[in-house]
Amino acid sequence: MSSPQSLSYQGRILKSDGSPLDFNNVSFLFEITSSDGTCVLYREQKDAVNMQNSNGVFDVSIGNGSRLFPTGPVFSLSDVFVNGVSHACAGSGSWMAASIADRQLKVQFHDGSGWRIISPANVIRSVPFSYTAYSAQKIADKTLNDLLLKNAVPGTACAAGQVISWDGNSFTCVTDAGGAGVITDILAGTGISATGTDSKTVSLTNTTVTPGAYGSATQVPAITVDAQGRLTNASSVSISGVTPGGFASGDLSGSYPAPTVQKIQGTSVSSTTPSAVGQVLRYQTSQWTPAFLGLADIKSIVSPFGGAFASATCSAAESLYYQSATDTFKCQSLSIDASQITAGVIDSARLPASAMLWQDAGTGRIHYDAGNVGIGTASPSYKLDVSGEANAQKICIAGDCRSSWPAAGSASTTPLVSRLEASDISTGAYPATTEFSPDLNIATLNTLGGANLAADRVDIPSDGVYLLEAQATFCPQTTHYSVVKINVNGAFAQSSTMPIAQGCQTTTTSITKSLTVGDKVTMTLYDSQNGPTGGLHRIALTVIKLNSAGTTVLGDADGNTKIEVERSTNDDTLRLVTAGTDRMTVLSNGKVGIGTATPAAALDVNGAVKLGTAISCDATAEGSMRYNSTRKLMEFCNGSEWALLNPPQPTVFHRLMNAKWICDNGVHSLTPTYTADRCDYTVISTGQKLTQIPLTTAGQLSATGTYHLKIRYHQGILTADNDIAIGISDGTTVVVFQRYDSANNMLGLWNTTTETATYGFPATGHSNNPTTSSNWETLHMDLILKNGNIWASTKVEGNVTPARGFMPTALNLNNALKLIFWGNDINESYGIYSIEVSIVRDE
Structure with a gap:
């Protein structure tokens, strides 16, 4: 009998903190190598080894896992231990095993977070089974069927010319047919014919196979052989063989069946992907790079003078063309007929002076x-x-085309009839008058202060209702009275009296009055002093024709586009109307509405507002806004520079994890169950770690940076007592928030600890008996991380008592960060619906 075709490998795995490995999906990688460890003779991976509750002890067989090398179908593990033969090495090369050569065993295991090496390698030694080991049934690479027992051959040596032959019972010495012996007869078997009497001719009988060549570049020959070794059938079969495998070499890299072309004739190929049609691989410096062929690429292989190119370069007024008769490139002057120019703009600098x-x-x-x-x-x-003079059928201004000049006040058009204005009038006394009272001075529009106005009165062009308004701005040194008076045909129509204190103020009066064509409107000024000591700075007389309702309208011929002052009498509202719809409204309180007739703010816009790009930002523009079309962002002027309205905060990490993702991707210490959109855990020992979730990688955050970390944890409570601890770990130190169950009047507390498999929940005086075990909650955690320090704040939706804390010098942000969850007591259950984590760098 032979030995089993597997080896036993046992041991115990302890972590760096002395705790045993407790994981339900451990993988082992075994390599049996040459005695010096340089040649891998055998490689096997064993997956799904459940070491949960094993106290770190394992017993794994070698020879029953997934064999990675050798890949051939005919192989036994015991073949690795055969000495005296040459063995192939993984990758390339071979190793000649001496008759007493040892083997080494190299082992790695994957604990759910990475591969770990068991060092040093073990030397494989003999075990009791080796007394009847499989390799003992062979001599070198010869099996028992290849060997002959010594006592089975004749005891006496055969004579010269004899050979050993099997007669059906034993081996005997017989005369060789090529020696002195004589073959008396030949019996022809199936498929063989023997002819002749004194001498025999032996020949093969013809078969049904058609003579010819079988197989091709895409086919292999398929043959049928009978018991006598004859071909009884032959055909060609298309190749559909096994996909090639192994590592590529030479100009290729990677592995078959899909290697990568890394080089061409030993020169590296750029990793840049061609970006457009027409690019070719072009040798540049030390590698092949995708690029377009330029004129310089063609010129570099020919002589530029007297060869394919007539000259080195063409001038600005010449173009390059190919002449097939001489097989050369030449320059020719640009010559374009005027008829060929059908579009575009010619620079005036290129036109002759006569043009x-x-x-x-x-x-x-x-x-x-x-x-x-x-x-x-x-x-x-x-x-x-x-x-x-110029004559035209129509005159257009900003798209408003007219075939005749509109008459003032005609049809429904109600334009501004006239506005007389003068400013910066010289100071001085005006002639005294007794028209109003002995102590008042009078000045008329045409003589006031020597003002040089274009006209001294307004002539009414047509019958109708008119708005008449007179204004004057005084700058007196003492308090006094001023009067602005409106006259129609020399008779008093309206005046206004007000006290004027020191400083510049404006006196205004207005009247709405029916007038007829030819009426004349003037204004008169009165002052209680003998001329305003500070001077008269501005006077103005405005005349506007109103519509039939007595309100001011300036509009087009059909009346649906207009500027309207007071739609009804004394409503004190200004409206801008286009196409019959109110577009802008100005109320008496100064509030402006665009798209709304009832503005609630100084500017109230019902709709989108488009801002252009302004350039200067200084104290006069402070508070202005603009749209930066280059940055695609809104900006405001702070008095010195344009700044973003709401600067974006760079997000370093964000992940929203549902229950299925958590069950499938978390690094679990307990095996969870996915059910009803929850990832459920049941604690089997006090303070046991449930799972951990990686957040950042090492170096992703700066150790001295400032970050805002938000965690949203949505849990369903499955049992009546289920305190939970949630920690942020840098691999060594953990900042932990201990959450009491929903019956407590206290949300929880913050603490720091070291990363361990268990967490000690501090004893509290709070009750752990909620009224129901089916409620659920959402926990919000906000943390500010700065130079490793942590400011923390936590709240639960519906819970009014938040938990806050400050943890100085708690974490190394430069390390990889992860979330860790611990359960409190045996048989407590936790159902996690979702976890959302975001980390934003504070600018």
């Missing part, structure tokens, strides 16, 4: 100068400057 002057019978009529066109003038100052 700047349009002529009629040799005399200049139309002139072009710096983008302006002059008719009748050689130096136009505007885009179109006409010196003389």
Whole structure:
């Protein structure tokens, strides 16, 4: 009998803190190597080894896992231990095993977080089974069927010319047919014919196989052989063999069946992917790189002078063309007929001087100068400057095209009739008058302070209702009275009296009055002093024709687009109307509404507001907003520079994990169960770790940075007592929040500890008996991480008592961070619905 075809490997695994490995999905990787450890003779991986509750002890067989090498179908583990033969090594090469050569066993295991090496390697020694080991049934690579017992051959040596032959019972010495012996007869078997009497001719009988060649580049020959070794059938079969495997070499890298072309003729190929049609692999410096072929690439392989290129470069007024007759590239001058120019703009600098002057019978009529066109003038100052009369069927201004000039006050149009205004009037006394009272001075519009107005009165162009308004701005040194008076045809119509204190103030009066064509409107000013000591700075007389309702309207011919002052009498509202719809409203309190008739703020916009890009930002623009079209962001002016309205905070980490993700991807200390959209755990020992979830990788955060970490933990309570501890760990230190169950009047407390498999819940004086075991809760944790210090705040939806804390120098943020969850007591159950974590860098 032979030995079993597997080896036993036993041991115990303890972590660095002395606790045993407790994981339900451990993998082992075994390698049997040459005595010096350089040649891997056998590689096997054993997965799904359950070491939970094993106290770290394992017993794994070698020879029953997934064999990774050798990959051939005919192989036994015992073949590795055969000495005196050459063995293939994994990767490449071979090893000749001496007759007494040892073997080494190298072992690795995966504990759920990474591969660990068991060092040093073990030397494989003999065991009792080796007395009848499988390798003892062979001599080198020969099996028992290849061997012959010594006592089975004739005891007496055969004579010269004899050979050993089996006669059906034993081996005997017989005369060789090529020696002195004589074959008396030949009996022909199946498929063989023997002819002749004194001498025999032996020949093969023909079969049904058609003579010819079988197989090709894509086919292999398939043959049938009978018991006598004859071919009885032959055909060609298409190749559908096994996909090639193994490591590629030479200019190829990776593994078959999909190796990567790493080089061409020993030169590296760039990892950059071609980005456009027409690119080729082009040798540049030390590697092949995707690029377009340029003219320089062609010129570099030919002589630029007298060869394929007539000259080194073409001038700015020449283009390159290929001449097939001479098989060369040449330069030619650009020559374009005017008929070939059908679109585009020609730079004026390229036009001849004569093109700047349009002529009629040799005399200049139309002139072009710096983008302006002059008719009748050689130096136009505007885009179109006409010196003389112009005639047109229509005149258009900003899209408003008219075939005739509108008459003032005609039809439904109600324009501003006139506005007379003067400013910066010289100071001084005005002639005294007894018109109003002995101590008042009077000045009329046409003589006041020597003001040079375009006109001294307003002539009413048509019958109707008009709004008349007079204004004057005084800057007195003492308190006094001023009067602004409106006169119609020389008679008093309206006046206003008010006390004027020191400083500039404006006196205004207005009246709505029915007037007829030809009426004349003037204004008169009165002052209680002998001329305003500080001077008269501004006067104005405004006349506007109103509509039939007595309100001011400035609009188009059909009346659906207009500026309307007071839709009803004394409503003190200004409206802008287009296409019959109110677009903008200004209330009496100064509030402006766009898209709304009832603005609630100084500016109330019902709809989107589009801002353009402003340039300057200084004290005068402070508080302004703009849209930065380059950055695609809104900005405001702080008085010195444009700053973002709401600067984005860079998110370092964000993950929303549902129950299925947690069950499938968490690094569990307890095996969870996924049910009813929950990932459920049941504690089997006090303070036991439930699971841990990786957050950041080492180096992702700066040890001296500032970060805002938010955790949203949604749990369903499955038992009546289920305190939980949630920790943020850097691999050594953990900042822990201990959450009491929902019956407590206290949310929990913050603590620091070291990362361990268990967590000691401090004793509290709070009750752990909630009224129901089916309630659920959502826990919110906010942490500020700065230089390793932590400011923490926690709340539960519906719980009014938050928990806050400050943990100085608690974590090394440069390490990989992870979440850890511990349960409190035996048989307590926890159902996790979701966990959301985000980490934002504080700018």
